[in-house]
Amino acid sequence: MTVKYKAVKMNSPLKKEGRKQQYYPRVAYREKKNLRDVAERISEMSTFSTIDVVGVLEAFVSEIPFFLKDNCSVELGDLGTFSLHVSGEGVDRPEDLKRSNIKNVKMAFRPSTRIKQEFKQVGFKKISQ
Structure with missing residues (x-):
């Protein structure tokens, strides 16, 4: 597998x-894969049908926000950790900080050490413009 890049x-x-x-x-030229593509690949390497895997992945997609909104980080073993982060306007005193100062909420993902190691083995191929 090789990742294509351009200048x-x-x-x-x-x-x-x-x-x-x-x-x-x-x-460059990144191809998009969807949930069904992932499910089909998992199905090929396991005893689960594609439909079973799609069901589990759909449930997973709906549950991650549930836990994040409940003030939890979600660690998924060798995959990594999902968490929420906020940013907003600063104030001079802590007692002046209110909900209205929060302007952006983002979900972050921190890959595990195992996943980071996988990225160290990526092959690259430069493409012409």
Whole structure:
């Protein structure tokens, strides 16, 4: 398996370099797989039917937000951990901080050590523009 990438001209993210444009690697021609694709692959390597796997994955998708909204992180063994993060407007005193100061809620995913190790073995292939 090989990840294809291309060179993309962008402004340097470092402020000290000013507006200097450089080429950075970006993943290219990424193919999208859906829940059914994942279920079919799992079904091929197990005794579960595709329909059984789809049912479990659909339940999984509905339950993750339930636990996150209940102020929990969700650790999934060798996959990693899902958690909620908030950002918003700052205030000068802690007692002035209110719900209205929260402007954004995001779900974050931190891959496990095992998954991170898998990424160290990725092959790359540069494609022409």
